[in-house]
Amino acid sequence: MTRIPTGDRDIIEQAIYLPMLLTVLNRDLIVVNTSSFKLKKPYLELIEETMKAIQKDLAEVKRYLHKNNIKVERLKSDDAFTMYMFVYKGYEEEHNYFNPRLRNRTEELLRYYLFERYKNTHLEKKA
Structure with a gap:
């Protein structure tokens, strides 16, 4: 059982996911x-602007992790799973993620x- 709260x-x-997104977009x-x-x-601009938004969110995530002394490390990977170690408040937990x-x-x-984050701003402009 994990000691890490859902938030x-x-x-x-x-x-874990935001760096993967940056790799895909690169x-x-x-x-x-x-x-x-x-x-x-236009395609290059779309990709670059998307990368900027992801980088901004990733910076916030990294600040939060640093501030709360949380560490994430990729340990190993095979055809089916990737294992990560989370260090949370002095406790180490290993978690397997199914690659698909x-x-x-x-x-x-x-x-x-790429798309959905613009829906909310588009609706706000109409109101």
């Missing part, structure tokens, strides 16, 4: 740059950062 666990998981930048798109600039779940959650977050 802190969510932040710890952001420390690869996408390379693909767009080397592609034969006629108009690359990591991929699916990363995809969900990518969808959020």
Whole structure:
């Protein structure tokens, strides 16, 4: 059983997923740059602005982890699972994450950062 409260666990998981998102987007930048798109600039701007938003959120996560003396470390990975160690208030916990779940959650977050985060600001402007 984990000693980590749900709120802190969510932040710890952001420390796992947000760097994955940045890796995916960095690869996408390379693909767009080397592609034969006629108009690359809008795609590049979308990816770059998305990366800035993720980097901003990741900085907040890192500040929170540092302030609360929480550490996250990737230990090992195989075809099915990736193991992380969380150090929380002096206690070490190892957690296995199913790789397809990591991929699916990363995809969900990518969808959020690319599209859904704009829905709320679009609705606020109409009101």
